[in-house]
Amino acid sequence: MKKLALFTLPLLMVGLMACTTATKAPKVEKKNFVPEVPKLTSDIMTPEVLWSFGRMSEAEVSPDGKSVVYAVTYFNIPENKSYRDLYSVSTDGGTPVQLTDTPEKEFNPQWRPDGKKIGYLSSKSGSVQLWEMNPDGSGQHQVSHIDGGIIGFKYAPTQDRILYVQNVKLDKSVHDLFPDLPKANARLETDLMYVHWDQWHDYTYQHVFVTDYNENNVVAGTDIMKGERFDTPMKPFGGIEQINFSPDGKKIAYTCKKKVGRAYALSTNSDIYLYDIANGETINYTKGMMGYDINPVFSPDGKKLAWESMEHDGYESDKNRLFIADLATGDKMDYSKNxxxxxxxxxxxxxxKKIYFISDFHATDEMYALDVAADSITRITDGVHNYQSVMPAGDKLIGQRVSMSHPADLYSVNPADGKETQITAINKKYLDQLTFGKVEKRWVKTVDNKKELVWVIYPPHFDPNKKYPTLLYCEGGPQSTVSQFWSYRWNFQMMAANDYIIVAPNRRGLPGFGTKWNEEISGDYGGLAMDDYMSAIKDVAKEPYVDNNRLGAVGASFGGYSVYYLAGHNNGYFKAFIAHDGIFNFEAMYTTTEEMWFVNWDLGGSYWDFKNPVAMKSYAKFSPHKYVQNWDAPILVIHGGHDYRIPYTQGEAAFNAARLRGIPAEFLYFPEESHWVLQAQDGILWQRVFFNWLDKYLK
Structure with a gap:
């Protein structure tokens, strides 16, 4: 149920609120008026304020290490529309410069290798094409003229070529098969993977093309995957990071899972492929490596290739290893084995000589460095935060950083001592007017005498002499750390702003606490993970400021499953529940989800495999629908119509079961949303219904 993150969603601009403290670049045609941030009437955050924040993404350091280009997205709430523009700032800090200001959404910014231009994608011409501008934002002009538009691009380090990604139609729709029925509204499917996460397959495949670079006229190039019914980058979350040129510009390394249909649904085995531009030959460089192999990066001297690798086929939450190959000898080595x-x-x-990377440890995401020659890994940063990226910039590192109390900004880091300096302040004018609650780290003893890290988030203006309603937050994934993330839906400061204490445990089955802890969820959904939830909430509930008569449990995805399961094992402990996109019925889930490797690994297999003890235990003991007779507290069920990982019928079934049993319940259904809530007005509605429900039963 996870893999989110691992991607950046295109978000953008609020008409009634301001963006940043950036100055405008010269010669940028102004298309959008963005007023200054208003003076807020309260220092307590509201959903409207949360959805007005600027959202940073796609930062990239210039070749000389002196500047960073990045995108900022704002939502215009009345229009229910997003806008995105590009900015730059010195790596030493200072006043950011706004580079673009258009109705279109500029994205995929890339510095040209000579540093004299910034390339980016824009739909200004009617289709998405490559554009370029000077580093100050002037001289914006269209570079590519490719029929059908493109999705992503990269410059060759030698600057004589570019690669780009384009959708290529290779499958036939019913209109292709029956051209005399142009108004027929149907699909004819013959194999699995006709839906994936949030969309139906559109009969096209993402392919990589390579072509000569000309700053005035880039034209269609060579499809290096011609005729192949495979995607690069891999859908739906893969980005341009899955493809790279070699330093000499002669080869392209790309990530692909060359399987279709049923085989694709049952396997996580993606590979790194090397394409030789001169002779058109492709080799599978990771043949025989059976898990996820993704994101190849060549060393600047051209001698090595590094990538991220999982070992086991079918396990999407396996340890993400750091592999390096010697391109001369072909020797491959796991540099993260210890x-x-x-x-x-x-x-x-x-x-x-080094590889920088991000790793989660004890619920924070930090910068690390591998010394390749010494085969040793060193931690660089240490704090209550999450670094989402790391980029060398001369003698410093640049990273995008968030925390539970701060949305994304860029920071400069000294790799020698980890000292950090903030270099952007996108939402400063809002944050200066808001009071956030204290975030506290707590270690709790589990039922098997281990230690569990729990975050406790207190309301703003917390008064220890008062008693507060308290929420147990159940994390999704199932293997996604409850780290220092900043969310625009499950935002802990937003919950705390409504005068709730939040208990957010890193229960069994989460990374950052060792491989064994991470693996103790598969095949045991209703076991130790549920015990860990209860250990956390019961420990915090001992505090005099927690009202034990006003406890609730909330969560999404596996967290939604957790809520359904806890509701059936409640015995009056929790007084209200909220489940978003949760699994309710394991048997129905197994044959209606899309990525079969997920349910095979996590549930142990199919519900008809009676000789499989792990699967039989999951279906017999851990499916929440078997415990509806024990439900005794009101429940709000939320689901999206375009959620194909956990279909909306799971939420519908849970709501119907609650009402048939006479349990107070509501069903908040978003027909156009998926596993997430991405539109501004839907997001604000989500927050309002969420807190109206909790306030009704816990206040």
């Missing part, structure tokens, strides 16, 4: 953590977002140092 490092019991994940390695994400690999980037080489300019001298090819």
């Amino acid at each position: 490092f019991d953590q994940n390695a994400n977002g690999l980037v080489w140092s300019a001298d090819s």
Whole structure:
């Protein structure tokens, strides 16, 4: 149920609120008026304020290490529409410069290798094409003229070529099969994977093309995957990070899972492929490596290739290893074999001697460095935060950082001592007017005498002499750390602002606490993870400021499953529940979800495999629908119509079961949303219904 993150959603601009403290670049045609941030009437955050924040993404450091280009998205709430523009700032800090100001959404910013231009994608011409501008935002002009538009691009380091991604139609729709029925509204499916996460397959595949670079006229190039019914980047979350040129511009490394239909649904085995531009030959560089192999990056000296690798086929939450290959000998080595953590977002140092990456440890995401020659890993940063990226910039590192109390900004980090300096302040004018609650780290003893890290978030203006309603937050994933993330839906400060104490445990089955802890969820959904939830809430509930008569449990995805399961084992402990996009009935889930490797690994297999003890235990003991007779507290069920990972019928079934039993219940259904809530007005509605429900039963 996870993999989110691992991608950046295109978000954008609020008409009634301001963006940043950036100055405007010269010669930028102004298209959008963005007023200043208003003076707020309260220092307590509201959903409207939360949805007015600027959202940073896609930062990239210039070749000389002196500047960073990045995107900021704002939502216009009345229009229910988002806008995105590009900005730059010095890596030493200072006043940001707004580079674009258009109705279109500029994205995929890339510095040209010579540093004289910034390339980006825009739909200003009617289709998405490559555009370029000077580093100050002037001289914006269209570069590519490719029929059908493009999705992403990269410059070759030698600047004589570019690669781009384009959708190629290779499958036939019913209109292709029956052209005399143009108004027929139907699909004819013959295999699995006709839906994925939030969309139906559109008969196209993402392919990589390579073409000559000309700053005035880039034209269609060569499809390096011609005729292949596979996607690069891999849908739906893969981005341009899954493809890279070699330093000499002669090869392209790309990520692909070359399987279709049923085979695709049952396997996580993606590979790294190397394409030789001169002779058109492709080799599978990771053949025989059976898990996820993704995101290849060449060392600047061209001698090595690094990538992220999981070992086991079918296990999407396996340890993410750091592999490096010697391109001359072909030798491959796991440089994280003695490092019991994940390695994400690999980037080489300019001298090819180090690899910087992000890893989660004890519920924070930090910068790390691998010394390749010494085969040793060093932690660089240490704080109550999450770094989402790391980029070398001369003698410093630049990273995008968030926490439970701060949305994304850029920071400069000294790799020698980890000292951090904030270099952007996108939402300062809002944050200066708001009071956030204290975030406290707490270690709790589990039923099997281990220690569980629990975050406790207190209301703003917390008074220890008062008694507060308290919420147990159940994390999704199932293997996604309750780290220092900043969310625009499950936002802990937003919950605390409504005068709730939040208890957010890193229960069994989460990374950042060693491989064994992470794996103790698969095949045991209703076991130790549920005990860990109860250990956390019962420990915090001992405090005099927690009202034990006003406890609730909330969560999404696996967290929604957790709420359904806890509701059936409640015995009056919780007085209200909220479940978003949760699994309610394991048997129905198994044959209606899309990525079969997920349910095979996590539930143990199919419900008809009676000789499989792990599967039989899951279906017999852990499916929440078997315990509806024990439900005794009001429940709000939320689901999206375009959620194909956990279909909306799971939420519908849970709501119907509650009402048939006479349990107070509401069903908040978003026909156009998916596993997430991405539109501004839907997001604000979500927050209002969420807190109206809790206030009704816990206040």
